[in-house]
């Protein structure tokens with residue numbers, strides 16, 4: 238992948254026993270100038286997000302802000318995962334991203350976790 | 365150019381209910397905190413300066429109708445239920461005996477945008493000239509159906525005024541009522557159109573009932589070009605972003621934050637949210653306004669964008 242994705246596989250490092258969680262960590266500002274790259278990088282990562290595959294944690298701690306076009310891609314991701322009977326959650330929102338999630342009401346449609354560890358623990362429990 | 369809002373609600377007019385009145389009375393009394401007022405002036409000052417907007421005024425409940433003041437004659441966008449009051453105001457100002465010309469611009473002919481016409485008193489008065497401009501060739505069918513048996517007793521052909529339907533083309537500039545007017549197509553069931561009004565170096569866009577999905581950058585850019593540099597955008601901000609892209613996808617409306625992002629890209633100076641969701645009460649709408657201003661603050665990387673929320677009775681002067 239490219240530098241938009243760092244720490245892929247951090248799930249295993251965080252929770253040694255958990256090997257079915259993939260952590261994705263996009264970075265920077267996601268708006269109309271960068272959203273195409275975000276979408277092109279994110280969606281292929283979700284193909285093995287299904288019952289027998291991996292669950293996805295989107296660690297957004299390195300996302301400075303996200304405009305409506307970025308939120309739209311998050312919704313595409315959620316729909317794709319749901320269609321595959323997979324799980325996707327977000328974690329580690331910065332204060333500003335928390336505000337954006339609340340204003341957009343994405344906090345009502347996305348499971349949001351305090352940090353990676355909490356997200357991984359929650360996903361692991363579901364097995 | 366002045367924009368005067370006669371109806372700002374989406375989909376269906378709403379009225380303040382008894383419990384809603386009670387809630388406002390309670391809040392007003394709480395905010396007064398036992399104070400007594402020596403005069404009506406003191407009381408008015410308290411209402412104007414100390415009570416919050418949802419308690420003292422609220423956003424109103426009439427469906428879409430916006431007057432564009434400053435041209436050569438009356439110019440109005442859409443014929444929602446707010447049109448009734450506009451007609452009454454004209455009658456009160458001029459009396460029935462003074463023939464007028466009215467130019468209407470129709471976003472589309474969904475019910476909430478045409479329901480005011482049968483209650484528009486000037487439409488019944490011979491001598492008045494009513495030009496209805498729109499990009500839908502089904503306009504006449506919609507108006508005839510609305511005023512026909514068994515749904516309404518006064519038929520379309522019985523209106524006393526001279527009513528002229530004028531189907532115009534999008535992406536072409538016309539001159540009406542002293543304004544340059546240009547329409548652009550929007551994504552909505554049966555299509556809808558936004559209108560850009562220009563006069564004396566100022567321009568404003570009335571854009572309601574449009575779902576700007578932003579799925580295609582080419583399509584998004586087309587509309588941003590239409591908005592480019594406008595002094596005012598009146599925009600369908602009916603849904604939250606989450607609703608717009610999930611349960612209410614393909615329902616034909618946009619969200620508050622999509623409007624902010626489009627204004628930032630297009631260099632719009634004033635963003636006015638419009639076509640409010642009928643289930644929201646005044647306090648919910650005020651909260652959405654506050655949140656939208658905060659979102660704008662977070663996302664702004666350029667010149668200041670003023671953010672407001674339309675209410676019945678609002679006037680915006682450019």
Ligand SMILES: [Zn+2]
Nearest residue numbers: 374375476573
């Ligand atoms: Zn409508």
Ligand SMILES: [Zn+2]
Nearest residue numbers: 472474552573
């Ligand atoms: Zn409509």
